[in-house]
């Protein structure tokens with residue numbers, strides 16, 4: 277059966293049939309390379325050559341009609357892993373989103389997953405084997421911290437949980453078999469940064485890889501690839517999707533690394549993104565550059581208001597001069613995003629404030645997750661997080677408490693009018 281899409285057409289490229297064509301995300305527009313806003317809108321997309329539709333169609337078929345007799349295993353497709361055969365191996369909506377994210381990150385390729393956690397699991401299990409050692413940020417998304425502590429050692433992978441903002445601690449942790457450093461910058465929930473260029477230099481000198489969870493920063497917040505990150509991880513549930521209605525994950529990097537990841541983590545582990553979620557997240561991603569500007573603007577206004585509030589004892593926002601790593605933030609980040617953390621007097625005060633927030637706030641939702649157009653806030657007491665996820669002791673616990681004290685409110689500033697967000701927070705903060 278003949279396909280209607282000519283093999284060399286843009287839509288064929290979107291469908292993954294034209295493997296020699298330059299990536300749509302990086303193809304110059306009339307000889308020029310395009311900017312990030314243009315990448316976010318047009319990356320991975322072309323008008324439908326059959327219907328002329330300007331917006332991407334949703335393609336939900338789980339299988340694709342073959343044009344020639346081929347082997348049944350994914351290994352038989354290894355010369356062309358982007359050709360659509362079966363939806364676990366690749367789908368046009370997912371491929372389009374992958375090209376868009378790769379374009380915004382300025383790298384060759386990207387692979388999407390069913391969630392940020394699926395992306396993290398797929399990455400660790402693809403690039404680490406029994407006998408390997410990896411260094412993982414001692415403070416990172418709680419799910420990743422638990423995976424690192426509880427699951428990876430069961431597969432014979434040695435894990436060191438290290439404060440990556442302390443380069444002496446990193447140097448002391450490196451071993452001959454260290455294959456990966458996994459960073460998160462800014463890290464969840466305390467907004468601590470790490471110097472990605474310094475980490476890349478260290479792990480590359482040992483022949484290993486640097487991965488970074490850049491969910492809080494978004495592709496607009498830092499040039500992760502330019503700083504030496506090999507594997508850029510995003511929970512696309514957050515800023516990239518931006519509307520709180522679809523879970524997804526992504527890892528962006530070189531074609532060689534992402535091809536390896538696709539074969540193992542997508543085709544074999546199977547935690548792939550659904551076409552509908554790719555379509556929704558791609559629609560959200562088109563406005564990411566504009567949303568990030570607005571998130572940063574709103575967050576700066578909210579951070580300054582909180583810093584001046586008598587009930588707030590500390591605000592952690594990389595864009596504030598008071599952030600302990602503001603100089604690094606200015607050097608490493610181009611957008612400080614909408615994420616911040618703030619403290620009140622102690623754990624009991626925090627608990628009572630969280631209860632008042634649930635009762636009194638009408639604009640800021642008291643809920644987990646982040647990066648949505650709606651503002652979200654959540655109370656994260658230090659002791660509870662230590663018991664459940666981080667289990668830090670000694671210098672690592674002291675470094676955590678330097679930032680977080682007895683606990684932080686993690687605030688994701690949305691796109692509402694900043695004065696409404698401030699008034700809502702104030703209603704709860706005023707006892």
Ligand SMILES: Cc1ncc(COP(=O)(O)O)c(C=O)c1O
Pocket residue numbers: 391392393394417419460464489491492510511512513523524525645
């Ligand atoms: C920084 C960070 N990374 C990864 C994840 C996991 O992403 P998902 O919920 O899409 O699995 C989260 C979730 O909150 C996160 O905040």
